[in-house]
Amino acid sequence: MTDGDDRHSLSESIKGRLQDGVQQSVFRERGLLDPDAVIDEDRIVGRDQQLEDIITYLRPALQGNRPPNMLLYGPSGTGKSLIINAVCEQVVELAEAQGDRFGVIQINCQTIKSHDRAVYRLVENTATTAGVEVGVPESGVSTDRKLNRLYGLLSEEFDSVIIILDEVDLLVGRQRDPNDEPAYSKLLYQLSRASQLGRIDGHVSVAALTNDPRFMEDLDGRAESSFNPQDVVFSDYDANQLQAILDRRRDAYQDGVLEAGIIPLSAAFAAQDHGDARKAIDLFRKAGEIANRQGEETVREDHVRDAQREAERDRTLTQMQGLSTQKKLSLYATAIVPVHAERSLNAIPSTVAYRVYQYLTERLDADKKSRDSYLRYMTEAETYNFITSEKRGRGYGSGVHKEYTFVDDPAVVAETLQADFRLEEIEGEDELIQSVVNAQIDEFFDET
Numbered sequence: 001m002t003d004g005d006d007r008h009s010l011s012e013s014i015k016g017r018l019q020d021g022v023q024q025s026v027f028r029e030r031g032l033l034d035p036d037a038v039i040d041e042d043r044i045v046g047r048d049q050q051l052e053d054i055i056t057y058l059r060p061a062l063q064g065n066r067p068p069n070m071l072l073y074g075p076s077g078t079g080k081s082l083i084i085n086a087v088c089e090q091v092v093e094l095a096e097a098q099g100d101r102f103g104v105i106q107i108n109c110q111t112i113k114s115h116d117r118a119v120y121r122l123v124e125n126t127a128t129t130a131g132v133e134v135g136v137p138e139s140g141v142s143t144d145r146k147l148n149r150l151y152g153l154l155s156e157e158f159d160s161v162i163i164i165l166d167e168v169d170l171l172v173g174r175q176r177d178p179n180d181e182p183a184y185s186k187l188l189y190q191l192s193r194a195s196q197l198g199r200i201d202g203h204v205s206v207a208a209l210t211n212d213p214r215f216m217e218d219l220d221g222r223a224e225s226s227f228n229p230q231d232v233v234f235s236d237y238d239a240n241q242l243q244a245i246l247d248r249r250r251d252a253y254q255d256g257v258l259e260a261g262i263i264p265l266s267a268a269f270a271a272q273d274h275g276d277a278r279k280a281i282d283l284f285r286k287a288g289e290i291a292n293r294q295g296e297e298t299v300r301e302d303h304v305r306d307a308q309r310e311a312e313r314d315r316t317l318t319q320m321q322g323l324s325t326q327k328k329l330s331l332y333a334t335a336i337v338p339v340h341a342e343r344s345l346n347a348i349p350s351t352v353a354y355r356v357y358q359y360l361t362e363r364l365d366a367d368k369k370s371r372d373s374y375l376r377y378m379t380e381a382e383t384y385n386f387i388t389s390e391k392r393g394r395g396y397g398s399g400v401h402k403e404y405t406f407v408d409d410p411a412v413v414a415e416t417l418q419a420d421f422r423l424e425e426i427e428g429e430d431e432l433i434q435s436v437v438n439a440q441i442d443e444f445f446d447e448t
């Protein structure tokens with residue numbers, strides 16, 4: 001065979017394997033389960049009141065009047081973005097049909113660091129929506145110039161505009177002094193005053209989205225009175241609503257690939273949190289991805305359970321990434337106690353966990369911190385909600401005796417930490433570590 005033949009057969013084989021993957025996919029239209037999928041109204045469940053309210057508030061835009069400002073609040077994944085966008089999309093179409101220019105300008109404030117950046121992002125999005133040049137540099141000019149450009153664009157390009165500020169409470173900016181006005185306060189004031197003061201020709205209204213029910217209380221008086229929104233409240237979904245939401249996206253999958261329990265189980269896991277539809281949809285999608293990865297033709301309940309474990313691991317990992325090595329080691333030593341324990345433990349005695357920590361520091365040749373430091377690290381872990389603790393009367397020695405319980409599965413915490421830092425050195429030493437843990441547990445119970 002020549003080199004050319006080799007290359008040909010390799011590329012055929014790659015093509016073949018790619019096609020295999022495609023043919024075997026359990027999905028028919030995976031995009032329906034993407035977090036930002038734009039879905040049809042008939043897939044929306046249980047938000048009639050919120051739809052009705054927002055339709056009522058936005059109707060004036062089609063009648064040449066200014067819609068009110070709005071505050072949409074409720075926990076994450078309860079449909080705030082979905083509902084406002086679904087209504088805005090229809091307003092844009094109807095406005096276009098009657099020859100009006102209705103603009104929807106949207107920013108997510110989560111990653112925006114300052115008031116100036118937020119203003120620039122608004123200019124950028126307005127220019128993109130209108131299909132014109134941004135017309136102002138990102139840096140090197142004052143925020144006022146950017147604001148003027150924003151007002152200019154809004155006046156020239158649209159008759160009516162809604163500005164959607166997603167996760168508005170996260171736009172705090174750099175407050176040098178705690179008494180400084182947060183960036184969201186300033187921005188809300190400027191945007192709501194601009195059209196009242198005639199700095200913008202058309203009608204501008206602002207929809208602020210937040211998870212924080214006390215958002216208005218934190219707003220300063222001047223911003224509060226000019227923003228003065230209509231509230232739209234989004235409550236948690238219960239397991240039945242989550243099931244209905246998933247049921248209406250069932251066609252993301254091929255016919256007959258979903259085992260009966262998949263939708264109820266995904267909904268039940270998400271309902272345990274606070275009824276977050278995003279989480280339910282993520283689990284529903286991830287279960288299919290896992291089935292695909294394993295080359296399975298059906299999605300089973302254990303795929304959903306694996307998806308839930310993966311999600312838990314991702315969340316734990318993100319939270320734990322910021323911890324120092326010593327804190328990670330303390331947490332790891334504590335997590336492996338219940339993982340390896342042969343007798344059943346209601347909670348993890350700090351004494352046992354600290355001795356395991358001591359063993360690990362020796363084994364890894366790491367700094368050995370005092371018992372007090374270990375207890376401090378664990379108190380910090382408690383403030384991050386990784387664990388809960390209880391003080392116990394039957395103390396060991398003279399130190400404080402505490403008992404810890406993990407909020408998430410300790411096996412997941414241990415696995416997460418193990419993948420994260422030097423602990424790979426002790427991979428394969430499970431048996432030895434298990435005997436150390438059990439010896440410490442036995443010693444503890446003999447002593448007390």
Ligand SMILES: Nc1ncnc2c1ncn2[C@@H]1O[C@H](COP(=O)(O)OP(=O)(O)OP(=O)(O)O)[C@@H](O)[C@H]1O
Nearest residue numbers: 035043044045076077078079080081082245277278
């Ligand atoms: N009532 C519903 N019917 C169908 N799908 C829904 C419903 N509510 C939410 N979803 C879906 O759940 C996901 C999250 O919804 P959305 O982004 O609107 O939540 P949110 O309240 O804006 O969350 P956050 O505060 O985190 O931004 C999206 O994929 C959305 O399509």
